[in-house]
Amino acid sequence: MPAKPMATPAAGTSSASITNVAALANVSTATVSRVLSGKRAKDDDIARRVRAAASALNYSVNYAASALRSDVTNTIGLIIPSATESLSAQLLDELEQLVDVESQQLLLGIGRDQATQTERMESLMARNVDGLIIIAASGADLAAPLERFAQQTPIVQVGGRQRSFRTSMVSIDENAAMEMTVRHLVSSGVRSVAYLAGKEVSFESAELFAMFHTQMRSYSLATANDWNQFGERTVQRGFHCAMRLFGYGREEITDDFRARPDALICCDDTVAFGAMIALDTIGLRIPQDVRIVGYGDSPLAATTMPQLTSLRPPVGQIAAEARRLIAAGPASPAHITLPPQLVVRGSTTVG
Amino acid sequence: MPAKPMATPAAGTSSASITNVAALANVSTATVSRVLSGKRAKDDDIARRVRAAASALNYSVNYAASALRSDVTNTIGLIIPSATESLSAQLLDELEQLVDVESQQLLLGIGRDQATQTERMESLMARNVDGLIIIAASGADLAAPLERFAQQTPIVQVGGRQRSFRTSMVSIDENAAMEMTVRHLVSSGVRSVAYLAGKEVSFESAELFAMFHTQMRSYSLATANDWNQFGERTVQRGFHCAMRLFGYGREEITDDFRARPDALICCDDTVAFGAMIALDTIGLRIPQDVRIVGYGDSPLAATTMPQLTSLRPPVGQIAAEARRLIAAGPASPAHITLPPQLVVRGSTTVG
DNA sequence: TTGTAAGCGTTATCAC
DNA sequence: GTGATAACGCTTACAA
Numbered sequence: 001m002p003a004k005p006m007a008t009p010a011a012g013t014s015s016a017s018i019t020n021v022a023a024l025a026n027v028s029t030a031t032v033s034r035v036l037s038g039k040r041a042k043d044d045d046i047a048r049r050v051r052a053a054a055s056a057l058n059y060s061v062n063y064a065a066s067a068l069r070s071d072v073t074n075t076i077g078l079i080i081p082s083a084t085e086s087l088s089a090q091l092l093d094e095l096e097q098l099v100d101v102e103s104q105q106l107l108l109g110i111g112r113d114q115a116t117q118t119e120r121m122e123s124l125m126a127r128n129v130d131g132l133i134i135i136a137a138s139g140a141d142l143a144a145p146l147e148r149f150a151q152q153t154p155i156v157q158v159g160g161r162q163r164s165f166r167t168s169m170v171s172i173d174e175n176a177a178m179e180m181t182v183r184h185l186v187s188s189g190v191r192s193v194a195y196l197a198g199k200e201v202s203f204e205s206a207e208l209f210a211m212f213h214t215q216m217r218s219y220s221l222a223t224a225n226d227w228n229q230f231g232e233r234t235v236q237r238g239f240h241c242a243m244r245l246f247g248y249g250r251e252e253i254t255d256d257f258r259a260r261p262d263a264l265i266c267c268d269d270t271v272a273f274g275a276m277i278a279l280d281t282i283g284l285r286i287p288q289d290v291r292i293v294g295y296g297d298s299p300l301a302a303t304t305m306p307q308l309t310s311l312r313p314p315v316g317q318i319a320a321e322a323r324r325l326i327a328a329g330p331a332s333p334a335h336i337t338l339p340p341q342l343v344v345r346g347s348t349t350v351g
Numbered sequence: 352m353p354a355k356p357m358a359t360p361a362a363g364t365s366s367a368s369i370t371n372v373a374a375l376a377n378v379s380t381a382t383v384s385r386v387l388s389g390k391r392a393k394d395d396d397i398a399r400r401v402r403a404a405a406s407a408l409n410y411s412v413n414y415a416a417s418a419l420r421s422d423v424t425n426t427i428g429l430i431i432p433s434a435t436e437s438l439s440a441q442l443l444d445e446l447e448q449l450v451d452v453e454s455q456q457l458l459l460g461i462g463r464d465q466a467t468q469t470e471r472m473e474s475l476m477a478r479n480v481d482g483l484i485i486i487a488a489s490g491a492d493l494a495a496p497l498e499r500f501a502q503q504t505p506i507v508q509v510g511g512r513q514r515s516f517r518t519s520m521v522s523i524d525e526n527a528a529m530e531m532t533v534r535h536l537v538s539s540g541v542r543s544v545a546y547l548a549g550k551e552v553s554f555e556s557a558e559l560f561a562m563f564h565t566q567m568r569s570y571s572l573a574t575a576n577d578w579n580q581f582g583e584r585t586v587q588r589g590f591h592c593a594m595r596l597f598g599y600g601r602e603e604i605t606d607d608f609r610a611r612p613d614a615l616i617c618c619d620d621t622v623a624f625g626a627m628i629a630l631d632t633i634g635l636r637i638p639q640d641v642r643i644v645g646y647g648d649s650p651l652a653a654t655t656m657p658q659l660t661s662l663r664p665p666v667g668q669i670a671a672e673a674r675r676l677i678a679a680g681p682a683s684p685a686h687i688t689l690p691p692q693l694v695v696r697g698s699t700t701v702g
Numbered sequence: 703t704t705g706t707a708a709g710c711g712t713t714a715t716c717a718c
Numbered sequence: 719g720t721g722a723t724a725a726c727g728c729t730t731a732c733a734a
Contacts, residue, residue, distance in 0.1 A: 027720080027721085028720065028721045028722070029721090029722095030720070030721060030722080030723095031719085031720060031721075034719090034720090040719080042719090046719090046720090065726090067726095068726050068727065068728085069725075069726050070726085071726085
């Protein structure tokens, strides 16, 4: 059975090109392109022949050639401050799964500051990514490059404060988070609450702090100025704060009940871990004497004793929305806010 | 001043192509290509003119066209089990910095099992990555695809056991890790040690377990079969193990000194955290009564009290070696082993 | 050293 | 709906 001219460049190696497939299927390269890219509805004999030939030759499109001609790279750019940061890592995992479904791939840029992130944006744009997803570094002002590139490709900003009418934004509804946290505590009998806030980008923290006080008032809960404070997201900080708040031990708590909160809201699981250690040291029981809520639902939250109630960022939804907004194109920017999920565990419920 | 024909497509937008630059600099596109890609040594007037024109037009090469013609994509593929896994995340951060220096970019694939990882390898290879770096998922056997693709592009495997003569491998010298850990403990007066090993891929753990015993013998240290065990890498596990080992409290320790180890080697920082909590609960002091060493140098290790001595994986070196091996091409596979760094903190030293 | 021109593999356009 | 053909923007023989 003599092969047609040009039919086979060692069938099985990956170096087959569209002309080989076309020759083997006895159609033109144009038809092959149309069939394989789904631009041709029918599933007739021709379509089957093309697909058969393609798989026989182990053919896959040359992305470079395709991108050159069609300006579609099937590549999504993702810029994050660091892969070791929890939200970024989770988003990476979720996004990778989603984009793979559409046989797209993630091109990664990592930058901890404004300058580096801007540079990465430029690099990725130079590669003609089909979309850009960005978690801005803490304190970075990316307004200018965002504005500039938004005209060329859809951009989705995840979290952060900087609003732009050209780029989309998907963020966590921190106010809802605070509301559901307080509501949960109230429903389990809490009367007074302390808040160990995060200190970083001040505006965001300040807003949350205000929301905390709003919730305190609306549920008629007690709090005190010197209970609440801004600070780092470390175990150490949680430990010190809890020691300061509860340091006198159990006996004295009963003497002066109102001088101590019966619940602690922490800006981060790590802070909660520290507080748990401190309470354990002091001899106060969780949740009987003090209830604790963390933030982030770190993997370690399920391994403490008791397990830590925590707010889980809606990363799956964030990824899905980001994906959707990019598919929608640069013309229709939207701002979306998603509430986290309160994962209730032993640190706020008895039994 | 009439522009030369073809000179400017709205100078400033990014749609400038090499022909525009050539026209503006009054040279051929070939020369522009040579100058900008560094294939032309001299820094004469021509070179300057070309660079000036390029920057005036805000020109950057079209990667798709470049890749199509030259088969170099300036793209490195990276496959990891999950971005939320510590080693993967750190490697991501380190690699991204390194490849950026050569204006390459990372194309990411994430897969937790053999099937997914194999599929991601195929996707990335289909994109003609210039190299592939892989952290194999626990228990995944990638021998077949590795062997297959190693002929087309340089591949570096990070960690793991599967050896191949076609692919390079960079891994952590766990035996050296065990050796330096024990040596450090000995130098601080420890006489008996318990080892809380990791349980996963059994072969690796078993080898380390053997190395532990070798070190015990060579330093004449005491250990007991029921002190050491395999298990999960969780806080909970560390807590339970330590309670089991030390549960009787301080008084009894002094009664039956040799029945308790005076140091704990943990397969993971999380296990060490759990053990620290347990010891605190029991009333034993770290490091005076028990010394503890973790593994992984997690960010939390520096926030415990006392801070945790831990082994830091040589991620920076791993990234650099991987990068180098990929630059070297597929023809020269090498197997490299790098020792971790022992970060000594308060959990093993007084003061 | 420089310019000319031929591709790289694909998709879009245009006839049919 | 299909096939011929012209781009897409770049790199690299080859010729000058």
